[in-house]
Amino acid sequence: xxxxxxxxxxxxxxxxxxxxxxxxxxxxxxxxxxxxxxxxxxxxxxxxxxxxxxxxxxxxxxxxxxxxxxxxxxxxxxxxxxxxxxxxxxxxxxxxxxxxxxxxxxxxxxxxxxxxxxxxxxxxxxxxxxxxxxxxxxxxxxxxxxxxxxxxxxxxxxxxxxxxxxxxxxxxxxxxxxxxxxxxxxxxxxxxxxxxxxxxxxxxxxxxxxxxxxxxxxxxxxxxxxxxxxxxxxxxxxxxxxxxxxxxxxxxxxxxxxxxxxxxxxxxxxxxxxxxxxxxxxxxxxxxxxxxxxxxxxxxxxxxxxxxxxxxxxxxxxxxxxxxxxxxxxxxxxxxxxxxxxxxxxxxxxxxxxxxxxxxxxxxxxxxxxxxxxxx
Numbered sequence: 594x595x596x597x598x599x600x601x602x603x604x605x606x607x608x609x610x611x612x613x614x615x616x617x618x619x620x621x622x623x624x625x626x627x628x629x630x631x632x633x634x635x636x637x638x639x640x641x642x643x644x645x646x647x648x649x650x651x652x653x654x655x656x657x658x659x660x661x662x663x664x665x666x667x668x669x670x671x672x673x674x675x676x677x678x679x680x681x682x683x684x685x686x687x688x689x690x691x692x693x694x695x696x697x698x699x700x701x702x703x704x705x706x707x708x709x710x711x712x713x714x715x716x717x718x719x720x721x722x723x724x725x726x727x728x729x730x731x732x733x734x735x736x737x738x739x740x741x742x743x744x745x746x747x748x749x750x751x752x753x754x755x756x757x758x759x760x761x762x763x764x765x766x767x768x769x770x771x772x773x774x775x776x777x778x779x780x781x782x783x784x785x786x787x788x789x790x791x792x793x794x795x796x797x798x799x800x801x802x803x804x805x806x807x808x809x810x811x812x813x814x815x816x817x818x819x820x821x822x823x824x825x826x827x828x829x830x831x832x833x834x835x836x837x838x839x840x841x842x843x844x845x846x847x848x849x850x851x852x853x854x855x856x857x858x859x860x861x862x863x864x865x866x867x868x869x870x871x872x873x874x875x876x877x878x879x880x881x882x883x884x885x886x887x888x889x890x891x892x893x894x895x896x897x898x899x900x901x902x903x904x905x906x907x908x909x910x911x912x913x914x915x916x917x918x919x920x921x922x923x924x925x926x927x928x929x930x931x932x933x934x935x936x937x938x939x940x941x942x943x944x945x946x947x948x949x950x951x952x953x954x955x956x957x958x959x960x961x962x963x964x965x966x967x968x969x
Contacts, residue, residue: 605640610664649681655692700726712737787813901927
């Protein structure tokens with residue numbers, strides 16, 4: 594019986610027209626209580642007096658890059674288990690390792706409620722850009738998967754401007770690019786999900802919340818070991834961000850935190866108030882707090898040995914910044930602190946390691962006081 598299977602089903606209060614951007618002969622549709630028909634390139638009328646639209650499929654590759662589209666402005670609710678488009682007769686046990694639903698609702702202006710996703714094995718890029726540009730989507734689906742795949746959720750909700758609350762992200766096993774740009778430009782998002790993974794993958798959080806202008810706190814960031822570009826521009830231009838509940842990273846990599854908080858003009862303090870990592874990498878903190886105009890005190894910088902451009906432009910444009918503590922001993926190589934205090938407060942105090950070699954006076958603002966301290 595149809596009602597015993599959790600088919601993908603669309604509801605609309607008014608007449609709506611459904612079609613797919615690509616011909617998909619493995620998809621079947623039913624309107625109201627009618628029989629099943631091959632979708633192909635058809636435009637299907639449903640909603641209002643026509644009743645619900647139900648889809649089912651048999652394709653191990655899912656929808657394989659097709660985009661579902663609607664022909665009127667009528668709002669649409671989608672329910673059901675997305676796996677019924679892979680193997681509707683065996684959906685709760687089907688193999689999802691090759692199933693692709695990327696771009697499925699991309700730029701859909703009618704979708705207000707999403708279908709159910711799954712916790713089974715994810716394919717590389719499987720849900721990439723699935724809801725990107727869904728500007729009236731108010732609720733995200735649950736994302737129960739515990740092991741990520743390459744780019745699996747990349748740009749998934751990018752530009753979902755009505756989304757306020759993110760889904761839980763329970764996975765502690767990440768893959769490269771898995772959350773890249775996931776919530777970028779979600780301007781109504783008010784909080785981040787907890788991010789429990791302690792070990793990050795290349796670019797996994799890059800651009801994740803960039804441009805989320807209503808976001809106030811980064812909560813539950815548990816990362817201890819970062820990878821190349823893992824937090825690159827993660828919170829760039831989050832202009833309402835006040836601070837973080839934790840920042841625990843002790844192992845860095847090239848570009849890992851570059852521009853991470855750039856343009857966060859409301860941020861006043863990082864918690865904890867010390868960046869814990871002792872070994873620097875190329876560009877690891879480059880422009881990390883650039884243009885954070887409310888930041889008054891920089892987090893302590895305990896690393897004694899620096900790397901190429903690691904602090905470059907780090908506090909550039911922080912016009913309220915008055916205090917910096919840096920324990921590095923050799924700061925005169927590879928542009929490691931080039932422009933790091935450009936356009937900061939006109940007066941301030943720099944606490945430096947008394948063993949430090951400072952040959953380039955231009956890296957310290959002219960009217961700042963310099964005090965020597967022990968590294969211990």
